Amino acid sequence: MSLKVADRARVPHFEVMNILQRVADMRAAGRDVISLCAGEPSAGAPSAVSARAAEIHRLALPLTYTSALGVRELREAIAGHYRRWYGLEITDDDVAVTTGSSGAFMLAFLAAFNPGDRVALARPGYPAYRNILTAVGCEVVELDCGPAERYQPTPELLDAAAKAHGELSGLVLASPANPTGTMVSRAELAALTDWCRANGVRLVSDEIYHGITYTDPQAPDVKGVCAWELDRTGVVVSSFSKYWGMTGWRLGWALMPRDLAPAMDALAGNVALCPPTPAQLAAVEAFSPASYAEADAAVAEFAGIRQVLLDNLGRLEWGTAAPADGAFYLYADLGRQLAGFADSAEYCRALLQDEGVALVPGSDFDAANGRRSVRLSFAAGKDAVAEAVERIVRFQERRR
Numbered sequence: 001m002s003l004k005v006a007d008r009a010r011v012p013h014f015e016v017m018n019i020l021q022r023v024a025d026m027r028a029a030g031r032d033v034i035s036l037c038a039g040e041p042s043a044g045a046p047s048a049v050s051a052r053a054a055e056i057h058r059l060a061l062p063l064t065y066t067s068a069l070g071v072r073e074l075r076e077a078i079a080g081h082y083r084r085w086y087g088l089e090i091t092d093d094d095v096a097v098t099t100g101s102s103g104a105f106m107l108a109f110l111a112a113f114n115p116g117d118r119v120a121l122a123r124p125g126y127p128a129y130r131n132i133l134t135a136v137g138c139e140v141v142e143l144d145c146g147p148a149e150r151y152q153p154t155p156e157l158l159d160a161a162a163k164a165h166g167e168l169s170g171l172v173l174a175s176p177a178n179p180t181g182t183m184v185s186r187a188e189l190a191a192l193t194d195w196c197r198a199n200g201v202r203l204v205s206d207e208i209y210h211g212i213t214y215t216d217p218q219a220p221d222v223k224g225v226c227a228w229e230l231d232r233t234g235v236v237v238s239s240f241s242k243y244w245g246m247t248g249w250r251l252g253w254a255l256m257p258r259d260l261a262p263a264m265d266a267l268a269g270n271v272a273l274c275p276p277t278p279a280q281l282a283a284v285e286a287f288s289p290a291s292y293a294e295a296d297a298a299v300a301e302f303a304g305i306r307q308v309l310l311d312n313l314g315r316l317e318w319g320t321a322a323p324a325d326g327a328f329y330l331y332a333d334l335g336r337q338l339a340g341f342a343d344s345a346e347y348c349r350a351l352l353q354d355e356g357v358a359l360v361p362g363s364d365f366d367a368a369n370g371r372r373s374v375r376l377s378f379a380a381g382k383d384a385v386a387e388a389v390e391r392i393v394r395f396q397e398r399r400r
Contacts, residue, residue, distance in 0.1 A: 155192065
């Protein structure tokens with residue numbers, strides 16, 4: 001009898017990670033490469049967080065296991081963050097600290113959905129949603145969200161999906177979204193929340209890019225609308241990785257509905273024991289006034305880089321681009337620049353080889369329609385993005 005690989009493990013690689021490895025190999029060989037593929041803020045963690053981490057190691061504090069859901073001090077600080085940003089009164093018992101937002105998604109999906117349950121999500125979208133759901137045995141129902149829907153789900157699309165595929169159990173929503181950067185308004189989120197409530201569907205709201213938005217700074221929802229402002233039966237997922245620039249610290253969190261909290265607690269203790277202890281202790285400083293100020297300054301820098309990109313769309317001569325309301329991505333159709341290439345993956349390989357600029361092909365986010373699109377991350381910084389634009393223009397002019 002031969003050994004086998006579980007069917008649930010047969011998910012595609014996240015292409016971004018493969019490209020990052022190629023970038024590392026090229027740099028090791030001496031190539032000058034500008035990587036605009038990862039959603040990784042170049043500024044890194046706030047100064048107070050880094051200083052606290054150094055102090056933790058200098059004092060040789062005991063780095064033992066913590067509670068499965070995280071240290072109480074950090075959970076209280078996260079609850080305070082929701083009072084500060086959203087006016088939400090929550091307690092530390094509502095918060096699960098996790099190993100990155102990925103850990104929060106895993107806990108939420110395992111706790112909320114049974115194998116065979118149908119879970120809807122937008123296409124294009126973050127591929128790990130689809131792949132994690134597939135790995136835990138769920139049936140993924142992709143909603144074809146194009147420019148007309150601003151790349152976001154609608155009740156009408158959900159009605160059509162339920163009619164075509166059968167009863168849905170969940171909806172994964174991201175606002176701001178990866179790869180498009182689009183956001184749902186309060187009214188649109190309310191409509192989706194109402195639809196989920198009426199149809200017995202669990203909402204999982206990815207809010208990891210909250211705070212990185214480019215709307216009117218005086219607008220009441222400038223940071224983003226939290227799903228728990230409208231209904232507390234869904235799971236809210238967030239992270240220290242984006243607004244605070246703490247990608248490698250591997251720390252995120254979830255707001256747990258009361259009915260899922262015991263299951264998520266039990267799963268957390270079995271799956272990961274606890275989140276990384278030194279990262280938890282240092283992350284409390286992310287909620288200091290100085291850390292918020294540093295993070296907001298980084299967002300202002302992103303806004304400036306975003307404008308540089310928008311101003312250069314004419315020079316790039318790409319096709320339709322998603323409105324980047326938030327996050328730090330430009331998702332665009334390549335338009336006539338795709339001529340001579342089989343698809344956007346071939347375009348990206350040639351651009352990386354010829355000019356040392358790394359982008360991500362849209363097929364990573366949309367297996368049906370992404371062959372013509374690319375995602376550009378402008379989290380790498382102004383100088384890197386400005387130079388990358390010049391290299392892309394040069395590459396395309398040479399190919400004509």
